Amino acid sequence: MLAKRIIPCLDVRNGRVVKGKKFQDIIDVDSPEKLGKFYSDEGADELVFYDITASSDERQISLEFVKQVADTINIPFCVGGGVSTIDDFVTILRKGADKVSINSSAVKNPSLIQQASEKFGAQCVVLSIDAKKNDEGSWSVYVKGGREKTPLDAIEWAVEGVKLGAGEIVVNSIDEDGMKSGYDIDLLRKITSRVNVPVIASGGAGTMEHFRQAVHEANVDGILAASVFHFGEIKISDLKKYLNNNGVLVRK
Amino acid sequence: MHVIIDYGLGNLNSVQKGFERVGIETKISDQLKDIRDSHSLILPGVGAYRDAIKLLKDKGMDQALIEQVNKGKPIIGICLGMQLLFEVSYEYGMHQGLGLIKGEIMKMEIPLKVPHMGWNSLTFNQPNDPILKYINEGDYVYYVHSYFARCEGNNIIAFSDYHIQVPGIVRKDNIYGMQFHPEKSGQVGHNLLKAYKELII
Numbered sequence: 374m375l376a377k378r379i380i381p382c383l384d385v386r387n388g389r390v391v392k393g394k395k396f397q398d399i400i401d402v403d404s405p406e407k408l409g410k411f412y413s414d415e416g417a418d419e420l421v422f423y424d425i426t427a428s429s430d431e432r433q434i435s436l437e438f439v440k441q442v443a444d445t446i447n448i449p450f451c452v453g454g455g456v457s458t459i460d461d462f463v464t465i466l467r468k469g470a471d472k473v474s475i476n477s478s479a480v481k482n483p484s485l486i487q488q489a490s491e492k493f494g495a496q497c498v499v500l501s502i503d504a505k506k507n508d509e510g511s512w513s514v515y516v517k518g519g520r521e522k523t524p525l526d527a528i529e530w531a532v533e534g535v536k537l538g539a540g541e542i543v544v545n546s547i548d549e550d551g552m553k554s555g556y557d558i559d560l561l562r563k564i565t566s567r568v569n570v571p572v573i574a575s576g577g578a579g580t581m582e583h584f585r586q587a588v589h590e591a592n593v594d595g596i597l598a599a600s601v602f603h604f605g606e607i608k609i610s611d612l613k614k615y616l617n618n619n620g621v622l623v624r625k
Numbered sequence: 626m627h628v629i630i631d632y633g634l635g636n637l638n639s640v641q642k643g644f645e646r647v648g649i650e651t652k653i654s655d656q657l658k659d660i661r662d663s664h665s666l667i668l669p670g671v672g673a674y675r676d677a678i679k680l681l682k683d684k685g686m687d688q689a690l691i692e693q694v695n696k697g698k699p700i701i702g703i704c705l706g707m708q709l710l711f712e713v714s715y716e717y718g719m720h721q722g723l724g725l726i727k728g729e730i731m732k733m734e735i736p737l738k739v740p741h742m743g744w745n746s747l748t749f750n751q752p753n754d755p756i757l758k759y760i761n762e763g764d765y766v767y768y769v770h771s772y773f774a775r776c777e778g779n780n781i782i783a784f785s786d787y788h789i790q791v792p793g794i795v796r797k798d799n800i801y802g803m804q805f806h807p808e809k810s811g812q813v814g815h816n817l818l819k820a821y822k823e824l825i826i
Binding site: 444 | 763
């Protein structure tokens with residue numbers, strides 16, 4: 374059967390990784406391909422790179438890292454951040470990424486999901502959703518890095534995104550992000566029960582138990598985390614042993 | 626010269642890198658002459674079956690491939706490239722394939738998520754096949770596909786369980802096919818290509 378995927382997420386600015394500076398055993402800690410290779414060797418099943426380069430002029434240069442990563446690692450990886458057109462998809466996929474993730478631009482222009490899915494196949498199109506609990510007991514979609522609230526309901530947006538052709542949904546919980554108190558199980562469970570594409574949990578990992586919980590209680594297909602990996606609090610090889618011993622099927 | 630067949634779909638760089646890492650230098654080409662002069666052939670694949678087979682036919686590459694493979698030249702098909710090796714596909718209509726291996730490409734009609742995407746483990750069906758030399762039963766490989774090959778058991782070297790038995794590695798004489806992406810399957814994929822190298826060099 375399919376294994377659950379463990380996915381470290383790396384932020385890249387101007388072609389350099391901006392988190393994960395604690396790896397003293399890697400000579401060039403800021404290089405996306407070296408850190409990518411480190412995680413790949415550690416047993417990561419997939420990688421996500423978010424390009425957070427501020428200026429659109431610098432983006433083209435920044436995206437050169439995608440080719441370096443593709444040349445260096447031999448596991449699948451996804452690139453996101455600032456993707457707003459079909460041309461952005463073409464650029465990133467041509468440089469060797471396997472998937473492209475879209476967030477704010479999909480909210481602004483939902484037909485981008487459909488166009489990309491028809492052109493490149495649903496498996497390439499990842500819809501990333503930033504969600505935050507609202508007063509009505511549901512979750513609102515936020516854009517622009519979680520700064521701007523939209524009228525969209527996160528669960529309905531996930532359903533709509535899949536209808537339009539998204540092949541995978543990443544659910545980032547704004548409330549849990551950085552809190553290290555576990556993933557938003559309630560939200561994740563509601564989304565996994567409504568869509569038939571893989572759902573990836575993001576935001577809230579603090580312990581190895583949180584990863585197990587997301588799989589067993591919310592039935593997610595993959596679990597994404599950043600800081601617990603970057604700062605060495607959880608080693609991927611240890612995490613995989615733990616999950617394997619606790620009833621979660623992972624790749625050995 | 627080992628030739629990666631370029632029929633105008635997808636990014637072939639990852640496939641080329643995968644072979645390069647095990648020491649197989651390749652040339653990406655759509656020239657009939659290169660197909661004829663090659664030592665072995667690599668048929669990659671991303672995209673739709675209909676488009677792929679049409680592009681191969683438009684350039685006469687289908688006949689060139691069949692001719693060379695019938696002479697005993699090694700070929701390996703990857704993902705859609707593996708599916709093209711079979712007789713027919715039912716992906717959006719009915720399309721004739723290269724017909725190098727008996728069997729048909731069917732939609733995965735199963736109660737699980739499709740595409741079958743992610744890491745799945747291999748069960749050996751022909752454990753003595755030399756392609757398996759450097760890997761173990763239960764090792765994981767990376768799949769992304771919605772259609773699978775329905776073919777004869779003696780052509781299935783290894784399969785993965787996803788409600789149905791999905792042929793992962795198929796073989797007929799000098800013809801190999803991998804439904805998963807060895808170039809994206811980490812060390813296991815590397816070890817498969819390493820074994821393949823020993824078969825062709």
